[in-house]
Amino acid sequence: MELITPVFSEQEAGALVSQLYGLEASARLLPGERDQNFYVQTRQGKTFVLKIAPASETYDTLDLQNQTLHYLSTQLPELALPRVHPTRDGDFIASLSHASGTQSFVRLLTYIPSKLLAQTRPHTPELLHSLGHTLGRLDRALFNFSHPAAQRVHKWDVSRADQLYDDIHYIAQPGRRKLIEELYRQFEQRAIPYLPELRRSIIHADANDYNVLVDATRTELPRVIGLIDFGDMLYTNTINELAIAAAYAMLDKVDPLASARHVVSGYHQALPLTEAELEVLYPLICARLCISAINAARQQADQPHNSYLQISTQPVWALLEQLAPLSAQLAHYTFRQACALPACPHTATVVDWLTHNSQQIGRLVEPEMTVDNTLVFDLSIDSLELGNVTDFSDTEEFGRRLFARMKAANAAIGIGKYNEARPIYTAPMFDCPTDNGLEQRTIHVGLDIFMEAGTPIFAPLAGTVHSVKNNVGDKDYGPTIVLQHSIPEAELTFYTLYGHLSTDSLAGLQEGMPIKRGTLLARIGKEHENGGWPPHLHFQIISDMLGKGGEFPGVINPSEREVWLSISPDPNLIAGIPAACFPKERSISDERILAIRQKHIGSNLSISYHQPLHIVRGYRQYLYTDTGRHYLDAVNNVAHVGHNHPHVVQAGQRQMAILNTNTRYLHENLVRYAERLCAMLPPELSVCYFVCSGSEANELALRLARAHSRQKDIIVVDTAYHGNTTTLIDISPYKFDGPGGTGAPPYVHVVPLPDSYRGLYRGNQPQAGERYARHIAEVIARMQQQEKGPAAFICESIGGCAGQVVLPEGYLQAAYQHVRQAGGVCIADEVQTGFGRAGSHFWAFETQGVVPDIVTMGKPIGNGHPLGAVVTTQEIAATFDNGMEYFNTFGGNPVSCAIGMAVLDVIEQEQLQENARKTGAYLLQGLRELQGRHPLIGDVRGLGLFIGVELVLNRETLEPAAEQAAYIANRMRDHGILISTDGPLHNALKIKPPIVFDEANADLLIAALDKILGEDFVQV
Incomplete structure (x- = not known):
């Protein structure tokens, strides 16, 4: 917002309130772009906002705002909106004459005590969803409202973003100007031709984070409750409302597209979007950001010494640079999925064509894949085939394990499944920064065909070479071919991708080259050609290349699963692996698990966290969900030497395979363990x-x-x-x-x-x-x-x-x-x-x-x-x-004693007591440093890795902060760190990790806790 020099002083504003409204009150200047705004408080404690419009403002425009507010008060009375207070004479707009011969208009609006979205942290998915939902309800109500003053040309009208293109020369930096030009071309191509056909209505048109009101009470988590500043209202495309709100919601986010997705979902729930509106939404979001950047550059040129203008545009430019490499189609598909529509709308046609034209599909490899020669692996998070480790950096050992299983099963071909969540992607390139910490790409959206290096690969469909990438050693695919195929009757193209190929076999292939069905396309590469992975073909169907050339993800983030599965449908539509090769799926949905649990498990058996975790695997100080996200376990003191420690597991397995009986017989494990203990x-x-x-x-x-x-x-x-x-x-x-x-x-x-x-x-x-x-x-x-x-x-x-x-x-x-x-x-x-x-x-x-x-x-x-x-x-x-x-039937049995001795082995051999001392002292020091910065922390205490952090609302009265403790535990879970609450007042954070927990883990915990302690809900 531009801070303007006031025409009226605060004393004069107070006198004006007395003169026009008969209220004895004090006034305090507020910022504003066009109006002079004053916070007004009467002697009786009532609060208002006095708005003095500039001389250029028309009466009709202000009447549009007033009439809108009155209309919405009848249609959406629960929404927090300003109400216009009449003057002594009963007018809702007062007129002031100036000595210069000009006049300006005055209004008095009720003040709504709340927080602004700009002042609220964090912007949780629930909060952003409520933003979209509130705006959807508002626009749905405004469909039946009209006012002649809304039919106006406005510089912030997103539908007219092209009118600002002439001002692009105000952007001095060539790189930034080029970015705006590229986004303008996107707007020109993907939005302008379709806008005349879209719904139009009066909209608020400025749901930026300084105009959005958030519930400031502590009774529940923040949610959007209303809007202020209706000064930019106009009659335009309805979808612009959502575009503007999403643009501002994406500012200062690690993953801006995810933030926009939540706003879109909420809006669609209240006012269903048409497919045509979803088509233009992303270009409109970018157009709004371009308008902001160009207007700011022009204002900076007019006021070169106003440093505030430069600071206020930094988040906009940061977001524009984040969005520059983003595919507009991917954004479009993401928004469709947020509205429960098929993300990629033409994938269904591709799937249908492949299903009904199997006679046109040839072999992919030889020999043909049959029930007798094909073994389908289970590489999922909880697979026993992976052993009890999660350090898969040793890809050579991983490959030996797979090919040994194929040999044992007399299988020529091994299959890694499509849409499988896997724990094996551990390299940094699979890390996905989000606004809630780090997640990992774990969902495999292709099909792996494990065969010996050099095995020939054939083109199963006729097509042309779309791209050839010879990236030897690349950690994702290595050498890769993408073929383009056409469905003439549907005027569609789709693609097939072949990864982990032999470098030598790519010779002679060029982009645009026609390929016949059955052509020897390439050969499976060796380990050194594909980042060390065991020899295999990664095969993938792609409905839309998203402008990515030959680079396309084969492993994706779980939160984007439905979008990417829509873009990359099941490759077995082409590969043709018999259904009998695939084992019956073992997993059931979280919702189904909860339903069965509620029916058959005692209801007083609690579940941790507001959003329960479906944990299927553990290793050392980490737990893994069924989608592959790993959580730092800082609370499970049962897994003392680390979840599933190999030495402990092997001790139990070895003894269980020999004997497990009671103590009425002699067995050395009982006495050996008793001696050691x-x-x-x-x-x-x-x-x-x-x-x-x-x-x-x-x-x-x-x-x-x-x-x-x-x-x-x-x-x-x-x-x-x-x-x-x-x-x-x-x-x-x-x-x-x-x-x-x-x-x-x-x-x-x-x-x-x-x-x-x-x-x-x-x-x-x-x-x-x-x-x-x-x-x-x-x-x-x-x-x-x-x-x-x-x-x-x-x-x-x-x-x-x-x-x-x-x-x-x-x-x-x-x-x-x-x-x-x-x-x-x-x-x-x-x-x-x-x-x-x-x-x-x-x-x-x-x-x-x-x-x-x-x-x-x-x-x-x-x-x-x-x-x-x-x-x-x-x-x-x-x-x-x-x-x-x-006598205890199971107490002291040989298996239990073997496991008990193995635990003692690990504590001694890995010097875990010393680790608990050293890491515990380090963690306690970090927590006490947080205590010095955050008044909510009343006490930090503990020995080694047995630590409590007591939270209080007041350090003098020790009033417990139980709600804050529960909130922090849940937010830490959002950030991938598991802690819990304890204490008779439920206000202590419990930190008792496996004692393999290290100083890097402590740093991660402290950083996340520090961030969460700065969030609104925990402030005291």
């Missing part, structure tokens, strides 16, 4: 019991304690969670004091959580640990008054569900002393914290300088395998051996 503990702890889960471990620990103490009462820490059995729910305040809980049973005694941040003794108070422990002594004293004593005191070594609360120094020492003096047993719950996660020590209880009587283990002990353990003293074990046999 006890060696990691203080010498007093030397007797093991193996179980199947952390819950079983804690349940057994209570039995041991009660047998030894001959007491029943249990002392627990507030907010603690110890497991999901009935007994453990009874001793878990996090559950029995939460929703659905019934409170503590009489034998359970709750002591305060030793929380240095929001507990009874905060900060660095001297002897805080001892002061918290005194509450245990008080509980014991009350027990003793009733002639009872504690059976046990059970405490997590770091408070997990409490919000990752680190115990104050000296707490467990004093607590254990009180308990033991009363004859009780001290249980350290290491289900979440053990096995090196604390970094400085192997067990978190060691950081407190104590030795428990019983240690319970679960979660990380088996890296996801159902394994748990209880380790105690010889004395307690002897007491428990009271004649009642303890």
Whole structure:
């Protein structure tokens, strides 16, 4: 917007409001391109905008705005639009005469308290969809509205963008001028001829991000609620409304086309677009941006010292340069798909022709592909054929694996499927930056035919050579041929692409050369000719080359899947692989999974995140969805040494293939594992019991304690969670004091959580640990008054569900002393914290300088395998051996013990405890730096890679920020990073990744969290 020099001062504007409207008010100048705008507040607190039009403005134009606002208030009363306030005389437009003999008009409009879209971050898909939907509703209502003043010529009318072409000389830089000229030719060719046939109506015509109002309340995520500034209204092509809004929505975006797609989808939902309107939409978007650039250049020439004009056009030029290489057809197809139309409209004709003209289709390779000689691979994300690794940079090994399977199956031909999401595309060239972090191209839109290098490839259809690319070593295709084919009766052309070819076989091929069906076209290349991939033909049908010459993607982003599948239909229409070769599809849709889950799974089994993730694969610190997007797992402390660690998996597979039985027989795995586990503990702890889960471990620990103490009462820490059995729910305040809980049973005694941040003794108070422990002594004293004593005191070594609360120094020492003096047993719950996660020590209880009587283990002990353990003293074990046999059918079986030993191997061999210490310290430092910049972060705490970030709305009152915590967890998921929330107030971010998590991962997490903490919803 151009800032104009005011004719009226703020004092004069206030006096004008009093004179014309009888309101005592103060006025504050607002920016405006043509009008003088003042924010007006009356003594009664009412707010308005005073608009003083320039002398050049006509009465009829202002009446158009007023009449429109009045009409819309009756048609769309829920929309946030200004209302015109009458003068004392009942006029809606007042006239002012000036000493110069000119006059200007004045209006007073209601002020709408809200945020502008320009001030709102982020522009989520939902927000952009609501922008389009609001404008669609507005335009649908305006179809029945007319006003003579709308029939005007306006410099911002997108349909008349060609009129500004004469001003292109104002753009001084040749490169920028050339860009405008190219986009103008696109507008001239793809829009101007069709505009006269399109719908016309009165539109707002300026839905830029400074005129769009967003709901500023915190009750829900931001959405568009209305518009201001109707000064550019005119009668023109209706589609221009959407073009203008989409143009501004694309500014400052990493993926501008995706942003426009959401606006288009919302608009179409409210006002269905015609196919002709979709055809011209992208050229109109570009035309609007060109208008902005040319007008700004002209204004800059008139006001060379106005640096604001130069700054304000930078986003426009940045977007124009982003759009320069973009295919207009791809944009068109993207918008069609957003409207639930077939993205490429003529693909159906190509598919129909190929289906009904199979007699014209020849062989692609020889021998002919049959059920007997063809093996279809499964290279999908969750394929067992890929093994349990995701580092596919070793393409040589990948190729050996595939050809070995072909040999074993006696197959001459191997097939890689079309429309398959694959994890094998790991090179940087497959990375796709988006506004929510990095995604990967994973969806294969061709057909792979694996055969020996040198295998001949034949032209299955007559055509001409469209292009020949001899890109040896290229990481996508290598040498590539594209043939062009025609369907004369439909006046259509389509293309076939042949990639990963032998360089020598391309000799003699030239663009435009006719090719007969059955011609020997090329040969399959060797590994060194196609980026190291195993020998194969990549074959693809293309309905529209999109002006890309011979370069065309064979692997695409999952978010663009439907668009590209429409452009590149199933290659088997030509290849002719028998249907019997293809296995039955295993996957079902997310919607179907949810429906079955809701029907057959208990409804109180929660699902993480607002948009659930369909996870099908894991490796190290990453999880993979069915579409191949990988997520940095910063919350899954069960996969302790990394998801599907090969050494752990192989240990389980090897033992499972030999024997898996119970502990009534002798087996060395049981005793070897018991020895190794006890060696990691203080010498007093030397007797093991193996179980199947952390819950079983804690349940057994209570039995041991009660047998030894001959007491029943249990002392627990507030907010603690110890497991999901009935007994453990009874001793878990996090559950029995939460929703659905019934409170503590009489034998359970709750002591305060030793929380240095929001507990009874905060900060660095001297002897805080001892002061918290005194509450245990008080509980014991009350027990003793009733002639009872504690059976046990059970405490997590770091408070997990409490919000990752680190115990104050000296707490467990004093607590254990009180308990033991009363004859009780001290249980350290290491289900979440053990096995090196604390970094400085192997067990978190060691950081407190104590030795428990019983240690319970679960979660990380088996890296996801159902394994748990209880380790105690010889004395307690002897007491428990009271004649009642303890037996666990699956506890301590050979497979579980093999896996448990493998986990210990990995921790030791890969020095993961040290990694947890080093990376944890690095991550904590980064989080504390964020705390210094973002008031929402109240506390950062943790040991090693067991970290909590507590969020508060006020650092003095500690008012919890639970909504913000949930929002951040979901937004981090959008950015490809998985964290969660925890704590009794649900306001702590939980960060407990596999301990292979490294400093690069920490940097990624901190950068994403920093960005999200700057978004509107989390501001305090």
